[in-house]
Every structure is written in C-alpha cells, then in structure tokens.
Amino acid sequence: MSGTVRAVRGATGVRADTRQDIRTATEDLVRELLGHNGLAAADVEALFFTVTPDLTADIPPLVLQERGVLNVPCLCSAEPRWDGEMPRVIRVMALVHADRDASLEPVYLSGAAATRP
Template sequence: MAPAVRALRGATTVDVDTPDHIEERVVALLDTLIERNGVDHEDLISILFTATEDVVSTFPATAARKSGLGDVPLICARELSIEGGTPMCIRVMVHLTTERTRDELHHVYLEGARGLRDDLPD
C-alpha cells in the first residue's frame, strides 16, 4: 500500500498547571502515540494541540519542541469550553504519512482523558 496522509488523535490531563508537569504529560502522550504506531520522525507532517481554558502556564507545543520535535510544524489552540467537559485537558492531532490503514492506527488517551473515547479499541 502506498503511504497516505492520516491523523492520530490523543489526549491527556494534567494534575497541576505547571510547565514541568505539562511537559511531562505531553511528552508521555506523544511518545506513546509514536511508539504504539511505529511512527518515524520523518513521517510527521504537523501537530495540533488544544488545551482547556484552565491550562495557562505554558504551550503544549513547547514540550514537544523540547522533546525533539522542533522541526515539525506545531500549533496550539484553545479547546471549547463545554459544560461537563474534561478539565485540565490537552488534546492532540498528529498528521503523518503512513502505510497503515485507519483501522490499524492506535489513538491514545491517557490519565483523566481515558474515558473521552472509550469507543476506540486499545
């Protein structure tokens, strides 16, 4: 199968809004997404992060840059403020090229974000 452009989704939560804790959780999320899906660095196209309005101490993209993804286009945006939504939540959409089909990709939800997409296979 020829490589196609696909997207991986994931999310995590933070316990405290500090740059160090956000970096720890964002790096864990990205590392897990990349490892579980066998993604090579050169396959990455771009990464979009969103954060809920209670995450204000640093940009999630800053953590990605520090973990070696500085050459990948990164952007952050504010997550919608929805009643009953998951607080202190950082979401990610990773655009990549891959030979995997959509049903072979593994989306990753960690910490307090595990229940966001319980319809997805592990």
C-alpha cells in the same frame, strides 16, 4: 518515510497547571502516540494541539521546541468550554505518513479516555 498522510488522535490529562506537568504530559503523549502506532519522528508531518483553558503555565508546541523533541509545524488553540468538560486536558491530532491500510489507534492517557463519547 512512506505512505499517505493520515490523522491519528490522542489526549492526556495533566496533573496540575504547572510547566513541569505540562511538559511531562506533552512529551508522554507524543511519545506514546508514536510508539503505540509504530511511527518514527520522521513520519510526523504536523501536530495540532488543543488545551483546556485552565492550562496556562505552558503550551505543547513550546515544550516540543524547547526540548527538541519534534521539529514539525505545530498549532495550538484553546478547547471550547462546555458543561461537564474534563479539566486539564491536552488533545492532539497528528498528521503522519503511514500506509493507507495501517491501523492507527488513538492514545488516551491519564484519565483522558473518559472524555471520549
């Protein structure tokens, strides 16, 4: 682990409000966010998730704990409701160790790119 603490964003759509779909979406999102940016699990300092209020079957931090994917401080809250909001979306802001000039790119999966302004 080296570098300074940086932030990188990601989001994914979730097929349905089921434990399995939330688990799959959470694991895919974290894996792709790290892989796309050349980051290792040891580079991750903390994860902040939001979920749209229509996702109730599970929450990303519990998925990661139960699966032993990443053991870092996590926080999860409900995304505010707004007109035109895309349903069933998990968003993440990862705090990671990376070089100051490293190009960190957001990762949007399963239709979540449509949520970007």
